[in-house]
Amino acid sequence: MATGLIALLDDVAGIAKIAAASLDDAAGQAAKAGGKAAGVVIDDTAVAPSYVVGFAAERELPIVWKIAVGSLKNKLLFLLPAALALSLLAPWAITPLLMAGGAYLCFEGAEKLYEKLVPHPEGDGSSVGEVIADPHKLEAEKVAGAIRTDLILSAEIMAITLATVADASFVTRATVLAVVGIGITILVYGVVAVIVKADDMGMALARRSSAALAAFGRGLVKAMPAILAGLGAVGTAAMIWVGGGIVLHGMEEYHLTGLPGWVHHTAVAAGEGSPVAHGFVEWAVGAAFAGVFGLVVGGIIVAVLHLIPRKAAAH
Numbered sequence: 001m002a003t004g005l006i007a008l009l010d011d012v013a014g015i016a017k018i019a020a021a022s023l024d025d026a027a028g029q030a031a032k033a034g035g036k037a038a039g040v041v042i043d044d045t046a047v048a049p050s051y052v053v054g055f056a057a058e059r060e061l062p063i064v065w066k067i068a069v070g071s072l073k074n075k076l077l078f079l080l081p082a083a084l085a086l087s088l089l090a091p092w093a094i095t096p097l098l099m100a101g102g103a104y105l106c107f108e109g110a111e112k113l114y115e116k117l118v119p120h121p122e123g124d125g126s127s128v129g130e131v132i133a134d135p136h137k138l139e140a141e142k143v144a145g146a147i148r149t150d151l152i153l154s155a156e157i158m159a160i161t162l163a164t165v166a167d168a169s170f171v172t173r174a175t176v177l178a179v180v181g182i183g184i185t186i187l188v189y190g191v192v193a194v195i196v197k198a199d200d201m202g203m204a205l206a207r208r209s210s211a212a213l214a215a216f217g218r219g220l221v222k223a224m225p226a227i228l229a230g231l232g233a234v235g236t237a238a239m240i241w242v243g244g245g246i247v248l249h250g251m252e253e254y255h256l257t258g259l260p261g262w263v264h265h266t267a268v269a270a271g272e273g274s275p276v277a278h279g280f281v282e283w284a285v286g287a288a289f290a291g292v293f294g295l296v297v298g299g300i301i302v303a304v305l306h307l308i309p310r311k312a313a314a315h
């Protein structure tokens with residue numbers, strides 16, 4: 001799983017490099033933006049397949065396509081102009097907005113853990129039958145919900161990208177934002193399309209005359225529930241460590257360097273002390289501490305929004 005994460009980081013960083021290939025002064029910043037955004041990309045990739053589960057096989061790819069188009073509109077029609085306007089009119093707001101987005105990611109991840117650990121009373125389901133009776137309405141609602149979720153994640157991706165090219169020219173900023181947005185959308189929903197059709201591919205392979213292919217196909221079908229569950233876990237972890245890392249970086253921008261500096265130096269020391277894979281060990285230790293910090297931040301927000309009001313209502 002760690003290897004896949006590193007590969008995805010490299011892919012997203014590569015997209016950003018392409019965006020600034022003809023603009024040497026912005027290439028390094030754009031690559032850094034892609035790497036920072038990778039955690040949000042992982043979460044986006046992990047979340048999206050859940051919106052397709054339960055639909056007929058022939059509707060899966062059309063639904064993914066609708067969500068992908070909505071994601072492109074989010075990035076190019078709404079978020080890109082807003083990001084450029086922000087960089088021109090209120091560049092001082094980029095860091096606090098990033099920190100707010102990072103705190104939101106921490107909250108989302110911590111809330112998912114809370115919902116898994118604490119049983120919630122189920123609703124009476126009175127409206128479920130009505131929605132399911134109209135599959136077109138259900139599909140429209142699922143797509144709309146996915147696009148709303150994508151808007152939040154896309155906003156964080158665009159803000160991270162903007163923060164790393166904030167000092168570049170207007171044309172450079174616009175080009176990098178556009179190409180990174182398009183590239184990440186293709187990457188995310190291309191992967192999502194493969195994931196949601198994996199069980200169908202497995203079924204097709206299971207009917208092959210080759211015993212090896214048939215066995216692989218049956219294994220793929222059986223493994224898909226575990227794969228989807230694993231993606232959900234990776235998405236939750238990505239929310240927490242990326243959110244925590246963004247907040248820590250924002251603290252450095254405001255010269256609150258105590259905790260961020262300690263995390264950085266500890267990660268560097270761990271990497272230098274490792275006999276192999278120095279860079280990976282440094283990254284892993286830094287991500288782990290960012291994850292712990294993000295879990296604390298998210299846990300506090302969950303407590304404020306859920307636990308404290310619930311206890312007050314009980315009294």
